[in-house]
Amino acid sequence: MNALDAMRDAALAGDVARAVGTASLEARLRGLAAHGAVGAGTGGGVARQALCAHELAARRWLVQPFARRPGYRVGIDAAANVFVRRDGQESMLSPAMTGSHIDTQPLGGWLDGAFGVAAGLEVFDALDRLGLRTRRPIDVAMWTNEEGSRFAPGLMGSVAFTAPQRLEAFLGVRDGDGLRFEAARDAAVDDLRAEALREGWRWMDTPLARPVHGYIEAHIEQGPVLEAEGLQVGCVSAIQGVRWFRITVPGRSAHAGTTPLAARDDAQAKAVRTAHALLEHAARCGDDRLRLTIGRWECSPGSINTIAERVVFTVDVRHPEAAALDAVRALIDAALPAGGQLEVLQDKPTVRFDAALAGLAREACAALQLSHREMLSGAFHDAMPLAGFCPSAMLFAPSRGGVSHHPDEDTPIDDLAACTRALAWCLARLAGPLVSSTPPEASKD
Ligand SMILES: [Zn+2]
Incomplete structure (x- = not known):
């Protein structure tokens, strides 16, 4: 691409970004939140767990406005992932992709995941308002x-989607009622297909692991950084690594009143010393990127007047650098009392996003004059597996008070719109160059 084309594409991407509607984005988000809303409005939170009836209805509701519009098609894959495609000029090219998830925690808020899906669909509307067609297809x-x-x-x-060999193991997983994921998956596929047949939707086959040109996901930050710094957008460069440990400390049960301190083998006292060493390290290391949490603590027999015979506690530690996680591991090894056991429950290395795509996100914010910063994600997102599959990146919108997974989860609509504009700019560039949507036949002569 020459410099002139690049300038033209950037200018058109700016037009697409500015065509994003704040009111329509909010209407879509409020409408989505009504599916599974607890109580009136969005104040009571949203209960829309994976593949429940509310989620299936929400999927149909989101897809429906596009599914019969010319230039769009819909598909669902073997993992029940739903895709809405906006055709490109060159339909054989791999799509630029965005999206997120619309399932919630048992009681969640209205934006976690939902925002990324609504934002992607809003970009479709923006492109339609301008009558622009991209070179590549775009999938939400x-x-x-x-x-x-x-x-x-x-x-x-x-x-x-990114590792189809993993699906088999997922299919056998059961929910709390004993229902297999496979059955829920089949019901979700049947539900959308039936609606497509009834409504005459344009359908597409969506095999797992089909090529994707690039993936960029918008999401709420779920942390307090952007709000505290008064910024509109976070350009996410990586998802920090996480390790989960379970530490078991044995002791010997005895009477609290009769056993002298020197004669005790007190599991609680030993476990507290180990935990203290970790918390002291976190407090004193001076590294504000370290996250260390002792989230679960079980003591048996758990009696007020009995010396503990066993303590089990967990440690969740996160940091972008493996060396910092290694240091915590070494500290646990050193602080573990005799007979103590250490199990590694999870070890996920830091996922770094594609430098060019992360750069595009920063370019978008600069071009649109959105206040922004580069940042890490503290939580997992769908962009994490995608990052190992195709060039990927994320954009964050601020979270009020850093709250998420809770009915109080919220973001000012103007901040959501700003992040959506950055997403629109990135998708237009990723799928570009843009042309007016004159039918190809007519433009030949
Ligand atoms: Zn999420």
């Missing part, structure tokens, strides 16, 4: 079971 994905609260683990849809 609704990934299945990101949250992992109904079927464990989370990220099932995006993991299966």
Whole structure:
């Protein structure tokens, strides 16, 4: 591409960004939140766990306005991920992709995941308002079971999409009522197909692991950084690594009143010393990127006047650098009392996003004069498995008070619109160059 073309594409991407409607974005988000709303309005939160009746209805509701519009088609894959495609000029090219998830925690808020899907669909409307067609198709994905609260683990849809060999194991997972994921998946596929037949939707086949040109996901930050710094958009460069440890400390049960301190083998005292060493390290290391959480603590027999015979506690530690995680591991090894056991429950290395795509996100913010910063994601997202599959990146919108997975989850609509504009700019560039949507036949002569 020469410099003139690049300038023209950037200018058109700016037009697409400015065509994003704040009111229509809010209407779509409020309408989506009504599916599974607890109580009146959005104040009571949203209960829309993976593939429940509310989620299936929400999928149909989101897809419906596009499915019969010329230039759009719909598909659902073997992991029940739903895709809405806006055709490109060159339909054989791999799509630029965006999206997120619309499942929630048992009681979640109205924006986690929902925002990324609504934002992608809003970009479609912006392109339609301008009558622009991109060179590549653009897909908006609704990934299945990101949250992992109904079927464990989370990220099932995006993991299966990028690594189809993992699907088999997911199919046998059961929810709390004993229902297999496979049955829920089949019901979701049948539900959307039936609606497509009834409504005459344009359908597309969507095999797992089909090529994707690039993936960029908008999401709420779920942390306090952007709000505290008064910024509109976060350009996410990586998802920090995480390790989960379970530490078991044995002791010997005895009477609290009769056993002298020197004669005790007190599991509680030993476990507290180990935990203290970790918390002291976190408090004193001076590295504000370290996250260290002792989230679960079980003591047995758990009696007020009995010396503990066993303590089990967990450590969740996160940091973008493997060396910092290694240091915590070494500290646990050193602080573990005799007979103590250490299990590694999870070890996910830091996922770094594509430098060019992350750069495009920063370019978008600069071009649109949105206040922004580069940042890490503290939580997992569908973009994590995607990052190992195709060039990927993320955009964050601020979260009020850093709250998420809670009915109080909120973001000012202007901030959501700003992040959507950055997404629109990136997608236009990723799928470009843009042309007016004159039918190809007519433009030949
Ligand atoms: Zn999410």
